[in-house]
Amino acid sequence: RGFFDGLAVQPADALLGLIGLYRADTRPGKIDLGVGVFRDDFGHTPVMRAVKAAEAMLLRDQETKSYLGAEGDVRFAELLAEVAFGAGPDRLAGVQTPGGTGALRLGAELITRSRPGATVWIGTPTWPNHAPIFRDAGLAIQTHRFFDVASAAVDFDGMIEDLGEARAGDVLLLHGCCHNPTGAGFTGAQWLEIGRLCAARGLLPFIDLAYQGLGDGLEADAAAMRGLMDALPEAVIAYSCDKNFGLYRERVGALWVQSEASELVRGNLLALARSLWSMPPDHGAAVVRLVLEYAALRADWTAELDAMRARINGLRAALAASHARLAAIGGQRGMFALLPLGPEAVEALRREHGIYMAGNGRINIAGLTLDTIPAFVAGVAPYLS
Ligand code: PMP
Numbered sequence: 001r002g003f004f005d006g007l008a009v010q011p012a013d014a015l016l017g018l019i020g021l022y023r024a025d026t027r028p029g030k031i032d033l034g035v036g037v038f039r040d041d042f043g044h045t046p047v048m049r050a051v052k053a054a055e056a057m058l059l060r061d062q063e064t065k066s067y068l069g070a071e072g073d074v075r076f077a078e079l080l081a082e083v084a085f086g087a088g089p090d091r092l093a094g095v096q097t098p099g100g101t102g103a104l105r106l107g108a109e110l111i112t113r114s115r116p117g118a119t120v121w122i123g124t125p126t127w128p129n130h131a132p133i134f135r136d137a138g139l140a141i142q143t144h145r146f147f148d149v150a151s152a153a154v155d156f157d158g159m160i161e162d163l164g165e166a167r168a169g170d171v172l173l174l175h176g177c178c179h180n181p182t183g184a185g186f187t188g189a190q191w192l193e194i195g196r197l198c199a200a201r202g203l204l205p206f207i208d209l210a211y212q213g214l215g216d217g218l219e220a221d222a223a224a225m226r227g228l229m230d231a232l233p234e235a236v237i238a239y240s241c242d243k244n245f246g247l248y249r250e251r252v253g254a255l256w257v258q259s260e261a262s263e264l265v266r267g268n269l270l271a272l273a274r275s276l277w278s279m280p281p282d283h284g285a286a287v288v289r290l291v292l293e294y295a296a297l298r299a300d301w302t303a304e305l306d307a308m309r310a311r312i313n314g315l316r317a318a319l320a321a322s323h324a325r326l327a328a329i330g331g332q333r334g335m336f337a338l339l340p341l342g343p344e345a346v347e348a349l350r351r352e353h354g355i356y357m358a359g360n361g362r363i364n365i366a367g368l369t370l371d372t373i374p375a376f377v378a379g380v381a382p383y384l385s
Contacts, residue, residue, distance in 0.1 A: 014359050022356045030354030031372050033363040036180065036335055037248060038214075038308055041369050048246045050301035054290035058283070068282060070273040072096025076285040077254050079292035084212065084222055084239055084256075085229070093266035094256040095273060096280045100210045100240025101129065103255040107206060107236045108137035109272045110257065110265070111171060120171040120206070121163060123147070125338065125360065127180045130173060130208075139171070147182045149340045149361075152328035154184050160197070168202030174228075176237075177221035178211035178334025181362035185215075185333060191224045195231035205232060210240040213305045214312065215333035234259045241288050243335070244305055250284030308366075315365050315373070322377045325384040329365075338362050345383040353379035 018034040037045045047055075071077070077094045085092070097103040111118055120134045123146025131141050142165070145158030166172070174194070179185060186194065198205050207225045215221045229235050234257075241252040257265045273279070291297045312335060319337070320330025329337045341349075341361035349355040355376060357363045368376060 018356055018358070021350070025354055025356075027354040029372075029375060031356065031367065031376055033355065033357045033365075033367040033376075036364050037366075038243065038246065038312075038335065039364070039366045040311070043367070045248075046246065048301060048304050050291045050297040050304065051245060051247065051287055053297055053300070054287040054294075057290055058286055062286075065282070068279055070095070070270040070279050072280040073282065073285045073289055075293070076289040079289060080239065080241070080254055081256065083218060083292065084209065084237070085226060086219075086222075091233075091258050091260060091262055092256050093259070093262045093269060094254055095266075095269050096285050097238075097253045097255050097273075098277055098280045099242055099251040099253040100208065100238055101133065101253070102251065102277065102280065103238035103240070103253040104130070104133045104208060105137060106255045106269060106272055106276065107238055107257070108134045108139055109276065110268055111204075111206075111236075112138045113268055113272070115169060118169060118171060119167070120173055121166055121203075122173050123159065125181055126173070126175070127208075134173075142166075142170075147179075147184050147338065149338060152184075152338075152340070154186060154190070156186070156190050160193070163197060163201075163203075166201055166203055170201075170203050171206050171236075172198060172203045173206045173208065176207045176209035176212070176225040178215040179332075179336070180210070180334065181336045181358070181360065182338045183329065183332030183334050183336050183365075186224065188224075191227055192231075195228050198228070198232055204234055204236065206236040206238070208238050210238075211243050211334050212239075213244045213302075214309050214335060217309070218302070218305070229258055232258075241284065245284075245288055245291070245301070247284045247287065250287070251281055252284035252288055312366055315368050315370070318370055318373050319365070319368070319377070322373060323381055323384065326377070335364055335366055336362055337365055339380065340385070341380070341383050349379055349383070355379050 015035055022032050039045055073096055077096055097106055119140045119142050121142050121144050122130055124143045144162035145155045148155040205228050212221045237256040239254045242248045259265055291301045317330050320327050339361040343359055346359055
């Protein structure tokens with residue numbers, strides 16, 4: 001009997017398994033809509049131009065790799081806060097984190113420290129890593145309705161009804177923009193209602209902003225989050241730079257907490273960071289800092305981000321026009337759409353047409369091109385009731 005016989009076997013990561021299957025597929029017309037990374041017309045996930053330029057500067061000018069601190073690159077977080085929140089946010093404590101995942105986990109650990117065993121409300125469906133992150137930090141998960149797959153629409157009434165069970169001190173997880181996996185978002189009026197609900201019921205909003213700039217633009221994608229932060233005294237924001245700077249494997253993110261107790265929160269964030277990862281990896285954050293610091297790099301980053309967004313939204317419009325059951329995709333935003341396909345249909349599309357998507361029917365829209373949309377729609381159409 002070994003020490004580790006208390007462990008249960010873990011399921012393999014389905015999405016990563018899909019990468020291997022796709023690679024082994026020799027059919028020329030195969031289409032990869034699985035893993036959630038931006039792709040250009042050639043199926044590449046490029047290093048952004050401004051990122052390359054900043055990396056060249058780092059290689060040339062960086063004089064030390066000595067430790068920073070648990071907060072990471074302070075200037076990075078200041079400059080990124082301006083992108084996320086606009087000028088001069090106060091009552092904010094912020095630190096650099098290893099990606100959006102690290103930010104979510106750090107925020108979850110902070111909540112656990114203050115309110116052990118607190119409940120986090122999570123809409124269904126959501127990014128599959130959300131529940132494990134909060135659960136592994138010791139928080140309780142409750143789900144509420146969010147998206148109705150059959151009608152491809154937000155089930156706001158269902159959400160409000162389910163949140164009727166929420167109690168003061170509960171946490172409400174919200175995607176700031178570009179919902180993963182559905183692409184569906186709240187209307188302005190619905191965001192206002194969510195703000196009122198949080199205020200009236202004493203819920204803490206925890207906003208996951210992982211795709212700023214990839215929906216309707218940098219400002220528009222932050223608007224709902226900013227509105228909520230104006231309306232409420234307290235909020236937690238987990239930010240990822242991994243999509244909008246194309247830095248995925250470099251693991252760049254930040255966590256901000258809005259409260260009247262900024263210094264207390266900040267001290268606890270640093271203490272938690274020290275025991276979780278001591279300090280975050282530097283390279284990607286240093287790149288983001290340089291991109292945001294130098295006007296020319298910043299302009300080029302924004303331009304390339306605009307082009308990425310235009311590509312995604314162009315594909316959305318084309319998909320929406322291609323089939324009546326896909327019409328809602330045109331009004332949704334971000335990299336993903338959730339199709340009303342069961343696991344058998346997803347499997348059959350892979351086998352018969354070389355169309356690869358996540359098992360729940362999520363497609364990465366950036367994996368399409370205007371040229372492959374007809375073949376994709378022809379393959380999918382028979383399964384759309
Ligand atoms: N939140 C959401 C909604 C995401 O889709 C992702 C990435 N898939 C993350 C957070 C985490 O991003 P990162 O890669 O920066 O950890």
